Amino acid sequence: xxxxxxxxxxxxxxxxxxxxxxxxxxxxxxxxxxxxxxxxxxxxxxxxxxxxxxxxxxxxxxxxxxxxxxxxxxxxxxxxxxxxxxxxxxxxxxxxxxxxxxxxxxxxxxxxxxxxxxxxxxxxxxxxxxxxxxxxxxxx
Amino acid sequence: xxxxxxxxxxxxxxxxxxxxxxxxxxxxxxxxxxxxxxxxxxxxxxxxxxxxxxxxxxxxxxxxxxxxxxxxxxxxxxxxxxxxxxxxxxxxxxxxxxxxxxxxxxxxxxxxxxxxxxxxxxxxxxxxxxxxxxxxxxxx
Amino acid sequence: xxxxxxxxxxxxxxxxxxxxxxxxxxxxxxxxxxxxxxxxxxxxxxxxxxxxxxxxxxxxxxxxxxxxxxxxxxxxxxxxxxxxxxxxxxxxxxxxxxxxxxxxxxxxxxxxxxxxxxxxxxxxxxxxxxxxxxxxxxxx
Amino acid sequence: xxxxxxxxxxxxxxxxxxxxxxxxxxxxxxxxxxxxxxxxxxxxxxxxxxxxxxxxxxxxxxxxxxxxxxxxxxxxxxxxxxxxxxxxxxxxxxxxxxxxxxxxxxxxxxxxxxxxxxxxxxxxxxxxxxxxxxxxxxxx
Numbered sequence: 001x002x003x004x005x006x007x008x009x010x011x012x013x014x015x016x017x018x019x020x021x022x023x024x025x026x027x028x029x030x031x032x033x034x035x036x037x038x039x040x041x042x043x044x045x046x047x048x049x050x051x052x053x054x055x056x057x058x059x060x061x062x063x064x065x066x067x068x069x070x071x072x073x074x075x076x077x078x079x080x081x082x083x084x085x086x087x088x089x090x091x092x093x094x095x096x097x098x099x100x101x102x103x104x105x106x107x108x109x110x111x112x113x114x115x116x117x118x119x120x121x122x123x124x125x126x127x128x129x130x131x132x133x134x135x136x137x138x139x140x
Numbered sequence: 141x142x143x144x145x146x147x148x149x150x151x152x153x154x155x156x157x158x159x160x161x162x163x164x165x166x167x168x169x170x171x172x173x174x175x176x177x178x179x180x181x182x183x184x185x186x187x188x189x190x191x192x193x194x195x196x197x198x199x200x201x202x203x204x205x206x207x208x209x210x211x212x213x214x215x216x217x218x219x220x221x222x223x224x225x226x227x228x229x230x231x232x233x234x235x236x237x238x239x240x241x242x243x244x245x246x247x248x249x250x251x252x253x254x255x256x257x258x259x260x261x262x263x264x265x266x267x268x269x270x271x272x273x274x275x276x277x278x279x280x
Numbered sequence: 281x282x283x284x285x286x287x288x289x290x291x292x293x294x295x296x297x298x299x300x301x302x303x304x305x306x307x308x309x310x311x312x313x314x315x316x317x318x319x320x321x322x323x324x325x326x327x328x329x330x331x332x333x334x335x336x337x338x339x340x341x342x343x344x345x346x347x348x349x350x351x352x353x354x355x356x357x358x359x360x361x362x363x364x365x366x367x368x369x370x371x372x373x374x375x376x377x378x379x380x381x382x383x384x385x386x387x388x389x390x391x392x393x394x395x396x397x398x399x400x401x402x403x404x405x406x407x408x409x410x411x412x413x414x415x416x417x418x419x420x
Numbered sequence: 421x422x423x424x425x426x427x428x429x430x431x432x433x434x435x436x437x438x439x440x441x442x443x444x445x446x447x448x449x450x451x452x453x454x455x456x457x458x459x460x461x462x463x464x465x466x467x468x469x470x471x472x473x474x475x476x477x478x479x480x481x482x483x484x485x486x487x488x489x490x491x492x493x494x495x496x497x498x499x500x501x502x503x504x505x506x507x508x509x510x511x512x513x514x515x516x517x518x519x520x521x522x523x524x525x526x527x528x529x530x531x532x533x534x535x536x537x538x539x540x541x542x543x544x545x546x547x548x549x550x551x552x553x554x555x556x557x558x559x560x
Contacts, residue, residue, distance in 0.1 A: 018156040028445030165308030
């Protein structure tokens with residue numbers, strides 16, 4: 001797989017606010033969608049992972065908003081692994097307008113792994129192997 | 141308790157859309173908030189009910205939109221029981237602008253009760269006793 | 281175009297609730313997505329329509345929930361026009377699990393057209409012509 | 421006014437996810453609610469500000485998640501101004517469980533001011549005067 005995945009979302013009306021742009025809080029969901037697809041492209045279904053008892057939990061979220069996204073736009077979220085250690089994985093994200101290529105925002109999320117008993121645990125080895133680190137393609 | 145409960149919500153920016161009004165899909169959440177408070181005012185915590193293994197599941201939702209709600213408005217949701225039979229309860233709702241008293245919308249939700257094994261079951265007797273039926277205060 | 285459109289959505293984690301299924305209020309957004317795609321397949325961009333000053337506003341929403349949708353499922357929403365008169369259009373929806381074909385729910389929304397001054401107006405003629413009526417493929 | 425405001429939100433079912441806790445993306449909305457109430461307690465209605473043509477736009481969001489919030493919990497969001505310069509204001513937040521006082525998370529948002537023509541502008545002087553800076557009551 002490519003170390004940087006791409007996911008496209010179409011902006012729905014429910015995501016806009018009365019400024020006429022996408023509500024800023026909505027980006028956290030886009031990152032979630034992109035992260036799930038990144039794992040899928042790396043050969044993992046997060047659903048399967050969770051059914052096996054592991055859970056990836058977001059501990060840190062950081063988003064920098066540059067340009068607004070608008071209703072009906074096709075937005076591309078590029079996602080990659082910035083850092084992966086036994087108990088923590090950090091994803092980076094670049095959010096772009098597909099029509100113009102404009103960078104709309106950048107983001108980072110850190111996740112830890114909890115086991116069935118909600119204890120901090122190591123990431124499953126197969127996950128670690130699949131999560132190839134990548135250089136940041138844009139400055140976060 | 142009064143057979144008709146009242147719950148106030150303040151419209152947040154995240155609830156608006158680019159028409160400059162509250163996004164219509166958001167009302168389903170207001171009904172949920174109002175229904176939970178109705179049960180609380182009747183002496184039930186839905187959380188406790190769920191911890192005891194019962195679940196109330198929405199099977200039908202109907203909303204009629206009359207006037208838009210706007211950012212920062214205080215909106216009142218009146219809630220009552222239209223119908224309560226052993227395996228089903230139907231709630232009615234009137235959504236009103238607190239500033240003007242204008243009726244913004246009306247709604248109805250039907251819920252059934254599932255037990256721990258996800259089987260259809262009777263509503264717990266204490267719930268049935270507490271859920272006093274009321275005449276509709278407005279036409280739904 | 282086919283009189284019945286199809287739109288696929290992938291269930292995201294943000295759409296689930298603690299019952300382990302998709303939160304019922306979320307379906308209103310899926311209907312919105314499906315309706316927008318239906319218009320697009322009929323040759324209309326709702327965005328363009330709105331930029332020209334027309335707005336389609338939901339006045340009635342009705343959803344019947346049959347089976348739960350779950351995390352990471354691919355859900356198909358079939359959408360069609362049940363009724364179209366000069367000032368009102370009614371869409372029908374069937375929500376289905378793509379893996380099993382199971383009908384998860386059905387829905388109906390009525391919309392009216394407002395002009396630039398927020399007055400009730402006729403649907404633009406091109407919209408009326410494109411919105412071919414269809415028989416209900418399932419019982420709503 | 422106190423330099424640190426307090427806002428209480430009750431966790432609704434729609435805010436939970438299938439981990440049985442509040443979905444992490446939901447916190448951005450709580451921060452928005454708290455920020456609006458902070459301004460209100462400082463004598464400003466953000467609605468009025470926006471009607472006068474000014475808009476406060478989030479440029480940076482950072483959330484650190486410590487402990488999960490759960491359904492029906494009453495959650496307190498303390499909000500304060502970390503930094504306020506002519507063209508930018510930074511708010512800090514502490515999210516706490518009201519029942520136990522446990523710190524659930526901390527957050528920071530930076531906002532800039534846009535005028536009627538969407539140009540970067542100075543914060544209105546009355547806003548600057550009202551936004552008293554406060555030391556961080558917790559480490560962010």
